[in-house]
Amino acid sequence: ADLKPLAETMPPQISQLHLVRSGNSPALSLNYSSLGLFAPDHEEESVLVTVPVMARGQFAGALQGRFLLADLRQRMNAARGLLLLYALLYGAVLTVAGVFLLYRNVVRPVRDLMQATREVAAGDLEQILPEEGPKEIADLSRSFNQMTATLHDSRRQTEAHIDSLRQANQELASSRDEVVRGARMASVGHLAAGMAHEIGNPLGALVGYLGLLKGELAGDSREIAVRALSEAQRIDLLVRDLLDYAAPPRGEVEDFDPVALLRQAVELLEHQGAFSHRALADGLPTALPAVRMARHKLQQVFINLLLNARDACPPGAAIRLSAGRRQDGVWLTVADEGEGMAPQLLANIFDPFFTTKEPGKGRGLGLAVCQRIVEEVGGRIEVRSEPGKGSAFTVRLRSAEGIDG
Secondary structure: OOOOHHHHHHHHHHHHHHHHHHHOOOOEEEEEOHHHHHOOOOOOOEEEEEOOOOOOOEEEEEEEEEEEEEHHHHHHHHHHHHHHHHHHHHHHHHHHHHHHHHHHHHHHHHHHHHHHHHHOOOOOOOOOOOOOOHHHHHHHHHHHHHHHHHHHHHHHHHHHHHHHHHHHHHHHHHHHHHHHHHHHHHHHHHHHHHHHHHHHHHHHHHHHHHHHHHOOOOHHHHHHHHHHHHHHHHHHHHHHHHHHOOOOOOOOOEEEEEOHHHHHHHHHHHHOOOOOOOOOEEEOOOOOOEEEHHHHHHHHHHHHHHHHHHHHOOOOOOOEEEEEOOOOOEEEEEEEOOOOOOHHOOOOOOOOOOOOOOOOOOOHHHHHHHHHHHOOOOOEEEEEEOOOEEEEEEEEEEEHHHHOO
């Protein structure tokens, strides 16, 4: 017991010998740096082992051995570089794998979702995202696809509703125009009947008296009678046009070629010099399927359209005639190279008493009568006109075969 304080002040070798002798048990002393793998090498790093030697139960001596640890330190330092290399490689592999998985499962789906959202905002509802990847991303893609499908169905229903509303609006506008036209026709009919009754007989007498007076006068007096007779005859024509518009004569219905009738109307007007200083471009076919209606009524329509084209054309311009077949009928067009008409005028050209001609050159009943005649047989008159480029009036009629069918 007295040797222990003394052994602590001695060198390790001597102190361990005293400790082994006093305790009769092995002793171990380690001289090693505490800095671990990153400590520098030291030659004095070692392990000192002291074992007692006993003889007949008594301490006879001690066996002491010292083992250097520099070689162990060198081997551990050599393994340290390999361990760091493995750690770096493993970390790089984990980083690359993590970035790839993050891009494939999160970044790319989110980017595709953002792009598809922009396309949908621009109006393209055909976007479909793949429903794959992590559960949250797949659920988000599925919700997006359901949203676009719902929007697509809603758009289709909206477009169908808009189409039905547009069609209903067109039907209402057509019905309104028919009602307005019917009201105008009724009012004009009443007016024409009253004028025929109240003005017809005295006007006829006035025309007769002026005719007699014209033959008995001479000089300026005769010229005045001639002008008065001309104005009275113009009033008589206006009354007759009103009667024709209100209740046009029926006439005998027959089947005939409309192209041949149009050529006859052209020849009739040419003999009267109606197309002087105007060129007539005949683009009519040899024949067309027959139509069924009163021949003189359609001739009246053609003459009116030809005279209107003549009046619209300046000297040297051309009047172009064309015709053709359609699915259940025929069409015939009279086009001029005049000044054309603005859209606001086109909406009123078939109204009674509406005219674009100068005062005294038109009464505004010609096109109204033509439309009435054509609509009576199930046809229609179409107008194409543009300011500065002339006008084209197209008469569309059902063929006699289509009527029979």
